[in-house]
Amino acid sequence: MNDSEGATPQxxxxxxxxxxxxxxxxxxxxxxxxxxEIHALLGENGAGKSTLVKIIYGxxxxxxxxxxWAGNSVTIPNPHSARKIGIGMVFQHFSLFEAMTVTENIALGMSGRQDMKALERDIIEISNSYGLPLEPNRQVYTLSVGEKQRIEIxxxxxxxxxxxxxxEPTSVLTPQEADKMFETLRRLSHEGVSILYISHKLDEIKALCHKATILRGGKYISECDPTKETAKSLAEMMIGTDLHAPEHHEKPDSGPVRLKVSNLSINADAEFGVDLNAINFExxxxxxxxxxxxxxxGQIELLSALSGETTCSDAEAITLDGEHIGRLGPNPRRDLGLAFVPEDRLGHGSVPEMMLTENAFLSGYSRMALLNSGFINNGSTAEYAKEIVGKFDVRTPGIYHTASSLSGGNLQKFIVGREVLQKPDVIIIAHPTWGVDAGAAAFIHQTLIDLAEAGAAIVVISQDLDELFAISNRIAVIAEGRLSVARNLNEISVEEIGVLMGGTHETAEKAEALNAI
Amino acid sequence: MLFKIEKRPEPSKSMVYLTPIIALALTVLCSIILFEVLGVNPIEALYQFFIAPLNTTYEFSELFVKATPLMLCAIGLSVGFRANVWNIGAEGQLTMGAIVGSSLFIYFPETDSVFLLPAMIILGAVGGAAWAAIPAFFKTRFNANEILTSLMLVYVALLLLSLLIHGPWRDPAGFNFPESQTFSESADMPILIAGTRMHFGTLLALFAVLGAWVMMARTLIGFQVKVIGEAPRAGGYAGFSQKKIIWFSLLFAGALAGVAGLSEVSGPIDQVVPSISPGYGFTAIIVAFLGRLHPVGIFFASLLMALTYLGGETAQINLGLPVAVTGVFQGMVLFFLLACDVLVHYRFRLNIARKAIS
Incomplete structure (x- = not known):
């Protein structure tokens, strides 16, 4: 580190x-x-981290x-000029051509014509001196995720x-790969390279970073020295302690068990998928x-296992009102009284370019009896769509407009309404109020509470702790495909949840340990 | 740039219907230039191309003769295209339909049962569907690209036809010509209007148009096809199986193409010959898109494309233009149609600043 520069921030x-x-x-x-300096940018999803970083990178x-930049006011109109003044970025998802070699990929990402021989020498030199072993002539598809990230670095x-x-560099790495990467980052830091490290993994940040800036809901919350903070205090800053204590309705464990998940394990088939590991809850x-x-x-994987889009090999892994439904697809599950609202409204929960009537038909045709000996009953489909629009206050010029013409909040009301009007016994709903304005959010919450009071069982998967604390009776935390032991709301604090969310391997044990606090 | 392209907030409904017309206008415009370069009077050429073939009832009926296989193939293909299943091999499925369907007559030429023709039609559908089942199997089992597999199978089918017709199926009394014996009356498509070649296959094609219309607009399977094509994940959410739709749309297209092939050999051709179709299966791709993948649109588009076949022949006879003009014409229609489809999602804006300077 150069002392004379020490006074001016990079x-x-x-x-x-x-x-x-x-x-x-x-x-x-x-x-x-x-x-x-290794500077952490810490915050929940939606806190504004990515936006800020995109502004820095142009x-x-x-x-x-x-x-x-080094004391001078600059404008960064595009990533090219960011690179020119000396800002580099490693994205969470790589942009590499699988069928090309390491050198070719690197040459493609650099401006100007490259001398391949010289480039190869440079790659070897840098990869040796920073402990980033890479073989320049290997084809990218033969490499592990960690090696691919090294190419980007x-x-x-x-x-x-x-x-x-x-x-979020470690989100795709094994712990061993992550440790290696930390060594490289520390070495770079010694040489005077500043590092802006985005993550929500608290232990990582405590181990690696000199400073941390915490964002919440798009606002600057504070700057601190993570080595002097505890995971608890960091979580507190990240999540916020101003959560209103939920006034709780009713005894949680009086009714009969409607949905039971026992020992649900599924191996993910997508590249960045998460394996579900022995999930239990009722x-x-x-x-x-x-x-x-x-x-x-593992939220996406859990939802698709519960909805039947991914079926389990073990029928008994999921039980609905005493029936083993693990091997059933979405429609037989719907017929048995299960309903679900996926995270992605456009393209998953609805077909963007189809009309609201058709989108009402999409999940409702069986339970709402919209099929008439194989033919779509247009009349009753339209009535159903009108009922959703009317009862759930969906703002739209009419039911014959496309789903994509609705605003996010209105579409969410439509989808929730579509599922709730089917009178489900169990409803599984992901991010019920993501991107929805406050009024609509309150309305959706009320709908869910009413539905529960009418005897349904409801599972809400959400990142929004405010929301979970406001409406749920019990909470469990999913981290790395494992689900923690569920706790009654009055027995768990935001800090504990924050620690569980930070991701450790023995979530259940951790929960026990926290119990002792 | 004088113009700026910007995305429309919602896809333009009117442009969906306007682009085929714009594309046709551009095609006519370009063909005027083409004819001029070829040294032919463009007005005369266009007259020979589009008006002359429709002068008499007989010629008008010929339009339906040519449109029949196009309609059958395009209806089948359009269902697949709606589901994002890119079956390019209708020509091969048509050929296999003709082979399997006519095999019944070839091996039982003496039969004069009234059930011979219906059985041949059904076998034609089975043959086409079986050929289309191969890409469906590879697509669902190994995720092999159906564009490649279905296209390659076209050439296999054509060679199989050639093998049969130069070998076992050759008419013993045919002076060694590579042709089967001509079909008996009970294996022939009944003629609809005496004195023309318009045959029962045209009714089958019209039935396919109506059937597909009802299927796509009103039935669960049609709905599934649309959902899987538009948003596969929403299809999974609704519990629709993507594999099932791949199988369905390929078998459906194969069956219709097979019927088209059979109705050619037992209709206008009346025997099995080495070349059954002048590329109907490929032209049907253009027909499907020109008709906006909608059965009614396909009805009109197939008549138009049939006209280019007839017009090409007339122009060849009366003006001495090469037969390739038909292909050029069809190619231009598809080219301009695909180009104009940009207008459905985007619009051109005059660049105002530039306009002020000029």
Whole structure:
């Protein structure tokens, strides 16, 4: 580290503001990174981390605020100029051509014509000196995820960056690979390269970073020294302690068990999928069961296992009102009284280019009897769609408009309404109020509570702890494909949930340990 | 740039119907230039192409003779295209339908049962469907690209036909010509209007148009096809099986193409010959898109494309234009149609700043 530079931050942001329609993604954010500093950017999903980073890397332009690079005010209109002044970025998902070699991929990502021989020498030199073993002539599809990430890092290092941005780099790595990467980052930091490290994994940040800036809901919350904080206090800052204590309705465990999941394990088939590992829980009639967790820890896989889009090999893994449904597909499950609302509204919960009537038919045709000896009953389908629009206050010019013409909140009301009007016995709902305005969110919450009081069992999968604390009776945390032991709401604190969300391997044991606190 | 392309907030409904017309207008415009370069009077050429073939009742009936196989193939293909199943091999399925369907007559030429023709039609459908089942199997089992497999199978089918017709199926009394014996009356498609070649196959094609219309608009399977094509994940959510739809749309298209092939050999051709179709199975792809993948649109598009076959022949006879003009014409229609389809999702904006300067 150069002392004379020590006084001027390598990068300084002042009052960065960026608004999207209907949401303030960054609200006057300040950030200072000194040369050689490993600086963590910490926050939940939706806290504004990615937006901020995209502004730094020139992918987005800020509405307000200033950027200073080594003390000078700069504008960064595009990633090319970001690279030019010495900002490199390693994205969470790689942009590599599988069928090409390491060298070819690196050459493609660099501006200008490359001398392949010289480039190969440079790659070997850099990969040796930073402990990033790479064989330049290997084809990318033969490499492990960790090796692929090394290509991205080497690609950045070849341009001699002064600031390296790492976006959730360990989310795709094994613990061993992650440890190796930390060594590299520490070495870079010694040489004076600043690193902006984005993550929500608390133990990682405590081990690696010198400073941490915490964002929540698009706002700058604080800057701290993570080594001096506890995981608890970091979680508190990240999640916020201003959660209103939920006034709780009724006894959770009075009704009969409606949905029981026992020892549900499924191996993910997608590349970035998460394996589900021995998941156990049960939900009783009248109960709202919350599943908290950071995105990408198995929520999508769990939802698709529960909905029947992925079937289990063991029929007894999922039991609905005493019936083993593990091997059934979505429609037989619906007929037995299960309903589900997926996370992705457009393209999963609805067909964007189809009309609301058709989207009502999509999941409702069987339970609502919209088929008339093989033919679609247009009359009753339209009535059903009208009923949804009317009862759930969906703002639309008419039921013959496409799902994609609705705003996010209205479409969510439509989808929730479609499922609730089918009078399900058990409903599984992911992110019920994601991107929905406050009024609609309150309405959806009320709907769920009413449904539970009428005797249904409800599973809510959400990242929004405010939401879970507001409506659920019991909460469990999913991390790395495992589900923690469920706890009654009055027995668990936000801090404990935060620690569980941070991801450790023995979530159940951890929960026990926390019990002792 | 004088113009700016920007995305429309919602796909334009009117453009969906306007683009085929714009594409046709551009095709006519380009063909005028083409004819001019070839040294033919463009007005005369267009007259020979589009008007002359329709002068008499007989010629008008010929339009339906040519449109029949196009309609059958295109209806089948359009269902697959709606489901994102890109069956390019209707020509091969048509050929196999003709082979399997006519095998009944070839091996039982003496039969004069009234059930001979219906059985041949059913076997034609089975033959076409069986040929289409091969890409369906490879697609669902190994995720093999159906564009490649169905296309390659076209050439296998054509060679199989050639093998049969140069060998076992050759008419013993046919002076060694590679042709089967001509079909008996009970194996022939009944003629609808005396004195023309318009045959029962046309009714089958019209029935396919109506059937597909009802199926796509009103039935669960049609709905599944649309959902799987538009948003496969929503299809999974609704409990629809993507594999089932792949099988269904390929078998459906294969069966219709098979019927088209059989209705050619037992209709206008009246025997099995080495070349059954002048590329109906490929032209049907253009027909399907020109008709906006909608059965009614396909009805009109197949008449139009049939006209280009007839017009090509007339122009060849009366003006001495090469037969390739038909292909060029059909190619241009598809080319302009695909280009114009940009207008459905995007619009052109005059660049105002530039306009002020000029």
């Amino acid at each position: 990068l300084e942001l002042r009052g960065i503001t960026k608004a999207y329609p209907g949401c303030l993604a960054n609200d006057h954010i300040d950030l200072k990174i000194m040369p050689g 992918v987005l332009e800020a509405d307000e605020g200033e950027i200073f 080497v690609r950045c290092l070849l341009q001699n960056p002064k600031l390296l941005i790492m976006d 939900v009783r009639s009248g109960e709202i069961f919350g599943i908290a967790g950071v995105a990408g820890n």
